[in-house]
Amino acid sequence: MDFKASNKRWRQDPGRQKRMRPKKEKKEDMDPDAPLIEAINGGGMDLFPELVRRYEQKLYNFGFRMCNNAQDAEDLVQETFMNIFKSLNNFRFESKFTNWMYKIAARVCLKKRRKKTVADEQNLSLEDLAARFRNQAPEETPKWARQPIDRVLDSELAEIIKRTVALLPPRYRVVLVLRDMEELTTQETAQVLGISTANVKVRLHRARLLLRDKLQGYMAHA
C-alpha cells in the first residue's frame, strides 16, 4: 500500500476539507441568536424557554461528554441556563452567544471536578508520550484504525470512548470535547476557555494522544 499517496488523497479529499475548513467568522455576520436574545432582553422574558429549547440538546451533550453521567449532565444544563437567565441582560454580543454559553457551561463543569482522573498522566511530556507509543506500538496499523468508522464504531466501543474521555484530566478533556465533539474551531475554543490558540492546540494534541493510547490498549486486549 502506498501510504504517502493515500495520506495525500486523505488530506486533499474535498469532503474532508469541507468538514475541516475553519468557519470564517465575518464581522458583519449577525449572531443567529441575536433576534431572540434582543427580544428577551427587550422585555419578552416569556421567550426564554425558546432559548432553552434551542440549546438544551447541545448543552446536554457537552455535559454528558464531560462527565459521562446523565445526572451530572442534567445538573450542568440546568445550572448553565440558570446562569444565563440571570446574566443574559448583561450579554453584549462581544462573542457569539453560543461561545458565551459554552464559557458558562465549562466554568460550571470544571468547578465540579468530582471525578477521579488519570492525574499521573497530566504531566507526561510529549517526549514521554512518543516513547510510550514506540514501546507499545503494534507491528502494523491495527484493524480498528484501518476499517471504515461505521464498521468499527459500535455501541460497545462508543461506551469505551465516552468512559475514557470522561477520565482525561479536565483541562485536556474540555478542549477535546469542544474541538472534536462539539466541533468548535480552535479560535472559538480559545475564546470559550480564555486561553491562547497555541494552548488549545497543545492541549488538544495531548488529549488525543492520551485517548488514543487508552483505545489502543483496550483494542489490543479486546
Place this chain on the structure above:
Amino acid sequence: MHDPSHEPDPDCLELFKKLSAYIDGESDPGTCEKIETHAARCIKCSICLETLKQTVAFCKSLPDEPVPDDFSKRLGTVFAHLIKSRSG
C-alpha cells in the same frame, strides 16, 4: 523503517508533535509533504498517524446523547415558574 532497538529518529519526534495540526488541516504544505514522506518510510510513525486519525474520527462520529424527555419537561417547568415569579 528504523531499528526499534535504537533511540527514535529525531524526525519521528518532530513529526509526532505535529500530527494533530496535520490531521486538522492546519499544517503548511511543506510540513504536510514532510509528514507524508516520513510516514511512508517509517512504519511506527505511519501507525501513529493512522491510529490518531481514527481516534479523532471516532470522537467526531459519536452520536449525540438525546435529552431525556422528562428532563426537558422539568426544565421547561422550572423556567416557566421563574419567569412567572419575575413578572408577577
